[in-house]
Amino acid sequence: MLTRxxxxxxxxGPVGLGIAWRCAARGLRVVVHDPAPGSGASHVAAGMLxxxxxxxxxxxxxxGLLTESAARxxxxxAELAEAAGTDFGHRTEGTLVVGLTGDxxxxxxRLWSYQQGLGLPITPLRPSELRDREPALAPxxxxxxxxxxxxxxxxxxxxxALRAAAERAGATLVPGAVARxxxxxxxxxVVAAGCGAAALTGLPVRPVKGQVLRLRAPGRGTPDxxxxxxxxxxxxxxxxxxxxxxxxxxxxxxxxxxDTEVTAGAVLRLLRAAVDLVPDLAEYDLVEAAAGLRPGTxxxxxxxxxLPGRPGVxxxxxxxxxxxxxxxxxxxxxxxxxxTGTADPLLAPxxxxxxxxxxxxxxAGRDRIAPTPEEETCN
Amino acid sequence: MLTRxxxxxxxxGPVGLGIAWRCAARGLRVVVHDPAPGSGASHVAAGMLxxxxxxxxxxxxxxGLLTESAARxxxxxAELAEAAGTDFGHRTEGTLVVGLTGDxxxxxxRLWSYQQGLGLPITPLRPSELRDREPALAPxxxxxxxxxxxxxxxxxxxxxALRAAAERAGATLVPGAVARxxxxxxxxxVVAAGCGAAALTGLPVRPVKGQVLRLRAPGRGTPDxxxxxxxxxxxxxxxxxxxxxxxxxxxxxxxxxxDTEVTAGAVLRLLRAAVDLVPDLAEYDLVEAAAGLRPGTxxxxxxxxxLPGRPGVxxxxxxxxxxxxxxxxxxxxxxxxxxTGTADPLLAPxxxxxxxxxxxxxxAGRDRIAPTPEEETCN
Numbered sequence: 001m002l003t004r005x006x007x008x009x010x011x012x013g014p015v016g017l018g019i020a021w022r023c024a025a026r027g028l029r030v031v032v033h034d035p036a037p038g039s040g041a042s043h044v045a046a047g048m049l050x051x052x053x054x055x056x057x058x059x060x061x062x063x064g065l066l067t068e069s070a071a072r073x074x075x076x077x078a079e080l081a082e083a084a085g086t087d088f089g090h091r092t093e094g095t096l097v098v099g100l101t102g103d104x105x106x107x108x109x110r111l112w113s114y115q116q117g118l119g120l121p122i123t124p125l126r127p128s129e130l131r132d133r134e135p136a137l138a139p140x141x142x143x144x145x146x147x148x149x150x151x152x153x154x155x156x157x158x159x160x161a162l163r164a165a166a167e168r169a170g171a172t173l174v175p176g177a178v179a180r181x182x183x184x185x186x187x188x189x190v191v192a193a194g195c196g197a198a199a200l201t202g203l204p205v206r207p208v209k210g211q212v213l214r215l216r217a218p219g220r221g222t223p224d225x226x227x228x229x230x231x232x233x234x235x236x237x238x239x240x241x242x243x244x245x246x247x248x249x250x251x252x253x254x255x256x257x258x259d260t261e262v263t264a265g266a267v268l269r270l271l272r273a274a275v276d277l278v279p280d281l282a283e284y285d286l287v288e289a290a291a292g293l294r295p296g297t298x299x300x301x302x303x304x305x306x307l308p309g310r311p312g313v314x315x316x317x318x319x320x321x322x323x324x325x326x327x328x329x330x331x332x333x334x335x336x337x338x339x340t341g342t343a344d345p346l347l348a349p350x351x352x353x354x355x356x357x358x359x360x361x362x363x364a365g366r367d368r369i370a371p372t373p374e375e376e377t378c379n
Numbered sequence: 380m381l382t383r384x385x386x387x388x389x390x391x392g393p394v395g396l397g398i399a400w401r402c403a404a405r406g407l408r409v410v411v412h413d414p415a416p417g418s419g420a421s422h423v424a425a426g427m428l429x430x431x432x433x434x435x436x437x438x439x440x441x442x443g444l445l446t447e448s449a450a451r452x453x454x455x456x457a458e459l460a461e462a463a464g465t466d467f468g469h470r471t472e473g474t475l476v477v478g479l480t481g482d483x484x485x486x487x488x489r490l491w492s493y494q495q496g497l498g499l500p501i502t503p504l505r506p507s508e509l510r511d512r513e514p515a516l517a518p519x520x521x522x523x524x525x526x527x528x529x530x531x532x533x534x535x536x537x538x539x540a541l542r543a544a545a546e547r548a549g550a551t552l553v554p555g556a557v558a559r560x561x562x563x564x565x566x567x568x569v570v571a572a573g574c575g576a577a578a579l580t581g582l583p584v585r586p587v588k589g590q591v592l593r594l595r596a597p598g599r600g601t602p603d604x605x606x607x608x609x610x611x612x613x614x615x616x617x618x619x620x621x622x623x624x625x626x627x628x629x630x631x632x633x634x635x636x637x638d639t640e641v642t643a644g645a646v647l648r649l650l651r652a653a654v655d656l657v658p659d660l661a662e663y664d665l666v667e668a669a670a671g672l673r674p675g676t677x678x679x680x681x682x683x684x685x686l687p688g689r690p691g692v693x694x695x696x697x698x699x700x701x702x703x704x705x706x707x708x709x710x711x712x713x714x715x716x717x718x719t720g721t722a723d724p725l726l727a728p729x730x731x732x733x734x735x736x737x738x739x740x741x742x743a744g745r746d747r748i749a750p751t752p753e754e755e756t757c758n
Contacts, residue, residue, distance in 0.1 A: 215643050264594050265661025268650040271643055282644025289665060 005029045007338055008186035010178045010200065012037035014155065015316050015323060016192030017162035018331030019338075021083070024169035026339055031186065032166065035177045038159035040194045041323055044212050044292030046241045046249040047158065049073055049325045050150040052120040053095055053230050056111070061349040062301045063118065066322060068346060069329035070149065076328035077153070083168060084161035089154030089244060095228040096134060097122070098144035100276055104232035105142040112145045122147045136224035136278050141231075152228050152241055155324050162327075181313060188338050190314045191307070194295040197317035201307055204355050205318050207293035209255040211266040214288035215281060217246035224280050233273035240274055240281075248284065250274050254321075260291040296320045297355075304330060304350040305343055314338065315352050384408045386717055387565035389557045389579065391416035393534065394695050394702060395571030396541035397710030398717075400462070403548035405718055410565065411545065414556045417538035419573045420702055423591050423671030425620045425628040426534040428452055428704045431499040431526040432474055432609050435490070440728040441680045442497065445701060447725060448708035449528065455707035456532070462547060463540035468533030468623060474607040475513060476501070477523035479655055483611035484521040491524045501526045515603035515657050520610075531607050531620055534703050541706075560692060567717050569693045570686070573674040576696035580686055583734050584697050586672035588634040590645040593667035594660060596625035603659050612652035619653055619660075627663065629653050633700075639670040675699045676734075683709060683729040684722055693717065694731050 007023045009016045012034035024030040048054075051066035077090045097112060099105030112122045124145045131137060133146070167173065178184055181191070181200055191197050198205040217223050223242035230239045241249040253266045267289055275282045297303060297318035307313040316334050319326050333344045343351075386402045388395045391413035403409040427433075430445035456469045476491060478484030491501045503524045510516060512525070546552065557563055560570070560579055570576050577584040596602050602621035609618045620628040632645045646668055654661045676682060676697035686692040695713050698705050712723045722730075 213643075218640075261597075261664040262666075263661065264592075264650055264663045264665045265654065267646065267665050268654055268661065271647040272651065275644065275647055282642065282647065284643045285640040286643045286646050286668060287641075289668075 003029065005031045005186045007031075007188050007190060008033065008184045009190045009192055010184065011040075011191070011193035011196065012163065012173060013040045013042045013192065013194055013323065014158055014162055014327045015319060015330050016190070017159065017166050018327045019190055019192060019316060019334045020171045021162055021166040021169055022331045022335035023338055024166055024171040025083075026335065028338070030166070030171040031174050032171055033174050033176060033178045033184070035175055037163060037173060038156065041292045041294050042155045042159055044210060044290050045155040045324055046212065046239060046251050047089070047153045047155040047324050048095070048150065048228055048239060048241060049152055050095060050147070050228075050230075051325065052115055052122050052147040052150050053097055054322065054325070055115045055118060055120055057114060059300060065301070065329060065346065065350070066325055067120070069326045072328040072332065073151065073325075080161055080165055083165035086157070086161050086164060088157035088161045090151065091153070092151045093226045093228070094146055094148040095150035095230055096130065096144050096146055098130065098137065098141050098229060098231045098277065100138070100141055100231065100233040102142055104234065105144075108144065108232050121149050134225045134227055134229070136280055137229075138277055138279050141277060150228065153324060154243060158324065158327075181310070188312050188314060190316055190334060190338070192316045194317055195293050197295065197303075197315060201315060201352075203303055203315065203317070203352060204298055205295045205303070206297075207258040208296040208320065209257045209259065209291055210252040210294055211255075211262055211270070211289070211291045212249060212251035213267065213270055213286060215248040215250060215284035216287050217248070218283055218285065220246045222246060223248050225278065229277065231273065231277040233276045236269055236273040238270055238273040238277070240278060248281065258293065260293065262289045262291055294320050294323075302326060302330070302350050303352050303355070304334065304347050305337070305352055308353045308356045382408065384410045384565045386410075386567050386569060387412065387563045388569045388571055389413075389563065390419075390570070390572035390575065391542065391552060392419045392421045392571065392573055392702065393537055393541055393706045394698060394709050395569070396538065396545050397706045398569055398571060398695060398713045399550045400541055400545040400548055401710045401714035402717055403545055403550040404462070405714065407717070409545070409550035410553050411550055412553050412555060412557045412563070414554055416542060416552060417535065420671045420673050421534040421538055423589060423669050424534040424703055425591065425618060425630050426468070426532045426537065426703045427474070427529065427607055427618060427620060428531055429474060429526070429529040429607075429609075430704065431494055431501050431529050432476055433701065433704070434494045434497060434499055436493060438679060444680070444708060444725065444729070445704055446499070448705045451707040451711065452530065452704075459540055459544055462544035465536070465540045465543060467536035467540045469530065470532070471530045472605045472607070473525055473527040474529035474609060475509065475523050475525055477509065477516065477520050477608060477610045477656065479517070479520055479610065479612040481521055483613065487523065487611050500528050513604045513606055513608065515659055516608075517656055517658050520656060529607065532703060533622060537703065537706075560689070567691050567693060569695055569713060569717070571695045573696055574672050576674065576682075576694060580694060580731075582682055582694065582696070582731060583677055584674045584682070586637040587675040587699065588636045588638065588670055589631040589673055590634075590641055590649070590668070590670045591628060591630035592646065592649055592665060594627040594629060594663035595666045596627070597662055597664065599625045601625060602627050604657065608656065610652065610656040612655045615648055615652040617649055617652040617656070619657060627660065637672065639672065641668045641670055673699050673702075681705060681709070681729050682731050682734070683713065683726050684716070684731055687732045687735045
């Protein structure tokens, strides 16, 4: 590129590529820097689009953003399919939330009652209705509910589609890591580097390890169930995401650790819960076990907007468990901010400056002393 | 090779390479045919040398051969280490047999009482003695016994050492599969092709699937236990083999199937039993999950000796769960048979002609009709 780009995006995960696509489609000159596009959290993610089942106590503002992004997903998916010319496994069969034991069901019911109280679409089912919808569920599953608006997409195929759409719109991918923001020369820099945003910005983004398994139906048949199943099983929380081509994604642990090893205990807990909920999964092939690092933040919500004290630098990270669901709203609003310079009111609760006093202190500390071995980083 | 070899060995697993080494060391010209040396059952095997803990009801003659081969292992290992110039993880800490619940212990005790009745070295331990030997065992393990003469070796390194020793002694490895015995030109042909022996000889060798996991201690430390642990846990039978470099081999299923897929149910059962017996294993990394095919026979014993009706063809296959343990006695006695033409009396119970009436009928059938899809083969 001979001229200075309008926008440099650091990070080619779904968020970074979504922003790049939206900016390039509006006529901006865009470059995206990443040593290995799509190799971060999205590579391991299950791809649930769950604004309802992910609505937790005390996270009102996040729930609002999840709901807003879910509402944008159908249009976003249609535009992306058109722009990229490929499918990415967007499926709308809905999600079942189930409890294995009485205790599990009580825990699940407590959460879905909260979600109903917010006016979100989730409906309790009688056990017979549950089994009518998914006969593959174990007879001992005590009960559940359906969230018809909680859908899914295949994150690896989503990244491929977003990359194709961004490149077709004129964005350029530059392989290679960005060590410092001052190394980037563009009118606006967008840091969408997931966990890597911590080192680049000083913001409090920490790695939250997740372990995920991929199973495949015997003989590459279709999985025995069509809904996403989110289950509580003897106190263990798992989800089962049925895909085309016989794949079932089974996840996920949530661990405050920065390594990406697959551990025997996590695999055991995931498989035990999954087989307790859907016994036929025991006959499935185990084709992949992997771990990834989600970019977590102190309040579990993303960090979206201008980086204080750094004119021309925007941040879009900290999406934690919600990166795939939040891709449309993040891409739309950050592109709007780049083009117009004005932040949509939706972004206000997620502005980086809610952390900057602490971030400044941490950045100052980093200049003075070396990190201790105990200090977790996302690298 | 310009001159006709004295011996052609079909199959470069431990048995075939052991025979090749012994023959070459006695001055014979030896070739070994295999498209992928060491890629069969030995690649997945745990390498337990367990004549005592593997002594089962109704297998007197096999038990005698296991014991004979175990007695040869120390000398064989010393000679091989000298000849190959490498180590192969031969360890002599002994084996603990343990039961998790009262029922498990009763099952284990029934077998070790039988083994004691045969005069084999296995000694019950009080729970406190068991924990003194291996503090890593779960507090709920009810009891066990020690078989001090049941040792272990690393099969992958064993194959590498046998190959080096055979080649140093002058044997030649020829890559490529042997489709028919008539394609082999040698004074004596030895079929040591594991499951592949069925198609070459018509003998009743069938694949018995085994699934095995490999774990690694966190930070690549040493495993928390030194003995091989053979455990019964809620009716599941597993073994745990601690290796150098932090590896623990965890196996194995015994399935009458001919595929090599890793299944979710098998991984779940193995991990659950292992973690119940040694809880710290939950923190280990899961580094490999694999399946292999053991060459099984109708009486669970190997097939060793001349192939009836085929002068110049010897067979050494059907080692099932005992290929690594039986490598020394097989290599010694088959090499002796090749050189002298006389079969050691130890071989008599394992002669191929114990199956040949049936084998001839099967071979005739194979000439007339195509195999049905249901017919299992080792290929």
